[in-house]
Amino acid sequence: MVSVDQVLSTLSLVIDPDLKKSIVSMGMIKDIEINGSELKFTLELTTPACPFNDEIEQDVRKAIASIKEVSKLDLKVTAKVMEGRSLSVDQMLPTVKNIIGVASGKGGVGKTTVSVNLALALAKTGAKVGLLDADIYGPSVPLMLGMNKAAMEVDNNKLQPVDSHGIKVVSFGFFAEQAHQAAIYRGPIISGILKQFLVDTNWSDLDYLIVDLPPGTGDIPLTLAQTIPITGIVVVTTPQDVASNIAVKAFGMFQKLNIPIMGVIENMSYFTCPKCTEKHYIFGKDGAKRMSEKHELQFLGGIPLNPGIMEGSDSGRPVLVSDPNSTMSQSFMAVAKNVAARCSVLASQLSDEMKDAAAN
Numbered sequence: 320m321v322s323v324d325q326v327l328s329t330l331s332l333v334i335d336p337d338l339k340k341s342i343v344s345m346g347m348i349k350d351i352e353i354n355g356s357e358l359k360f361t362l363e364l365t366t367p368a369c370p371f372n373d374e375i376e377q378d379v380r381k382a383i384a385s386i387k388e389v390s391k392l393d394l395k396v397t398a399k400v401m402e403g404r405s406l407s408v409d410q411m412l413p414t415v416k417n418i419i420g421v422a423s424g425k426g427g428v429g430k431t432t433v434s435v436n437l438a439l440a441l442a443k444t445g446a447k448v449g450l451l452d453a454d455i456y457g458p459s460v461p462l463m464l465g466m467n468k469a470a471m472e473v474d475n476n477k478l479q480p481v482d483s484h485g486i487k488v489v490s491f492g493f494f495a496e497q498a499h500q501a502a503i504y505r506g507p508i509i510s511g512i513l514k515q516f517l518v519d520t521n522w523s524d525l526d527y528l529i530v531d532l533p534p535g536t537g538d539i540p541l542t543l544a545q546t547i548p549i550t551g552i553v554v555v556t557t558p559q560d561v562a563s564n565i566a567v568k569a570f571g572m573f574q575k576l577n578i579p580i581m582g583v584i585e586n587m588s589y590f591t592c593p594k595c596t597e598k599h600y601i602f603g604k605d606g607a608k609r610m611s612e613k614h615e616l617q618f619l620g621g622i623p624l625n626p627g628i629m630e631g632s633d634s635g636r637p638v639l640v641s642d643p644n645s646t647m648s649q650s651f652m653a654v655a656k657n658v659a660a661r662c663s664v665l666a667s668q669l670s671d672e673m674k675d676a677a678a679n
């Protein structure tokens with residue numbers, strides 16, 4: 320009969336392609352049961368959005384198939400999102416495993432469109448997701464999610480996020496009166512509002528909190544970076560070199576603050592002609608990819624240009640809701656999986672650092 324040790328040593332040869340670590344050392348193998356030649360266990364992945372889910376499962380099945388004493392495998396695959404921020408030291412938001420800021424160098428590159436669809440895509444994989452619209456000067460999340468009439472309630476001195484398509488949303492746009500005056504608010508007031516949205520909201524348990532930041536490097540990104548430990552920042556850009564160069568400045572600030580740059584998302588990468596189905600690189604090809612390589616950042620994927628996305632955004636039906644099987648939605652799903660994978664890598668590094676600190 321096969322032993323637990325034999326199972327674990329066979330499975331320890333399976334390496335997570337992202338984390339570059341053995342799935343056994345990452346604690347992904349749980350609840351092993353052996354009954355004669357029948358083997359049962361759970362493979363617990365680091366995120367339901369892992370782009371390598373299938374590959375890891377296949378590798379596990381192959382490894383077990385090499386054990387001649389096992390005639391039948393009952394494999395359950397689950398996922399538990401890892402903590403990409405040190406919850407043990409963060410008393411302010413201890414139920415949110417990962418906070419991801421979405422930044423851009425300049426306005427109008429599609430940062431909010433990406434934030435909304437990234438949040439929806441992560442939720443679609445089964446993760447618990449929140450979306451904080453931190454663009455206090457021009458909150459457009461309510462419009463994009465068709466929540467213009469939504470209002471946030473306060474319960475036990477905590478703001479209650481509003482549910483939309485399975486994600487929990489907080490936006491300054493829900494305070495219609497104040498939102499009109501936002502343009503006249505100055506640094507300290509704006510920082511105070513953001514802190515309240517982060518900390519005085521009843522987010523409950525979240526795997527990922529996406530924070531849609533205003534463009535540039537003003538008070539809000541700075542407040543986010545300085546208020547609370549965050550997992551990292553993703554930078555949205557368009558293929559034009561000019562936009563990419565501005566993006567470089569944006570992430571330079573985060574790097575100075577020791578905030579990891581998780582990678583770069585290119586929006587409006589190309590347009591597919593509906594008649595000839597050929598891809599047209601209207602703003603140039605691979606601008607963001609080249610920028611990522613130059614600055615040793617991860618390229619998290621490209622989103623095509625599609626006039627339908629504008630109509631969907633204006634009518635409150637994001638593409639992931641209105642047309643979940645479209646190429647557009649698939650590209651958002653692919654980007655979301657890469658973002659989740661980066662979170663797992665950062666979480667694994669954090670866990671190593673904490674272990675090292677505890678050992679010293």
Ligand SMILES: Nc1ncnc2c1ncn2[C@@H]1O[C@H](COP(=O)(O)OP(=O)(O)OP(=O)(O)O)[C@@H](O)[C@H]1O
Nearest residue numbers: 426427428429430431432534587623624625629632
């Ligand atoms: N891939 C795309 N294809 C077509 N239109 C897009 C795409 N991405 C965004 N848009 C449109 O571009 C406009 C700007 O997008 P969005 O508001 O997301 O940008 P932003 O960077 O958040 O802007 P701001 O700096 O004003 O906050 C919107 O009308 C949106 O619908």
